[in-house]
Amino acid sequence: MLHVLTDISWLSVLLAFIIYFILGSLWFTVFFPKLYKISLGKENDTTQSTDPIFFVGPALCCLVITIASALLVYALHIETYQSAFQFAVIVGVGYLFSNTVNIAINPNIPRPILYGLISGSYHLVGIIIVSLILLVMK
Numbered sequence: 001m002l003h004v005l006t007d008i009s010w011l012s013v014l015l016a017f018i019i020y021f022i023l024g025s026l027w028f029t030v031f032f033p034k035l036y037k038i039s040l041g042k043e044n045d046t047t048q049s050t051d052p053i054f055f056v057g058p059a060l061c062c063l064v065i066t067i068a069s070a071l072l073v074y075a076l077h078i079e080t081y082q083s084a085f086q087f088a089v090i091v092g093v094g095y096l097f098s099n100t101v102n103i104a105i106n107p108n109i110p111r112p113i114l115y116g117l118i119s120g121s122y123h124l125v126g127i128i129i130v131s132l133i134l135l136v137m138k
Helices: 002-007 010-031 033-039 053-075 081-104 112-136
Strands: none
Touching: 002 053, 010 033, 010 053, 010 112, 033 112, 053 081, 053 112, 081 112
């Protein structure tokens, strides 16, 4: 598996990571801000935290997901758009979406299904984009 690290196009990882992270920023602040706030029970909250963890944390998570996906794309020898899309759907639904919903199901999230749909959909779309970028720039 270590040889895969030298085979990876790190430029594709960087580009996929940047797009995945920017998509998240847009997803929660431009595309679905109201629904996201409702899912958190903060529909009337107009304050936005500037604490660095809310920027650095998601960036690091996106980077780890992108690197792990690159390792798998190369190790599994994914070579076609169809197989990259299938990989993304399996990882997106099987891990990212379902884990997001699972995390949301707790007493601190007032609308866990809505939260899971919004956040899980972001990760599903994001991993599809990541997988296609990794394939195209392989």
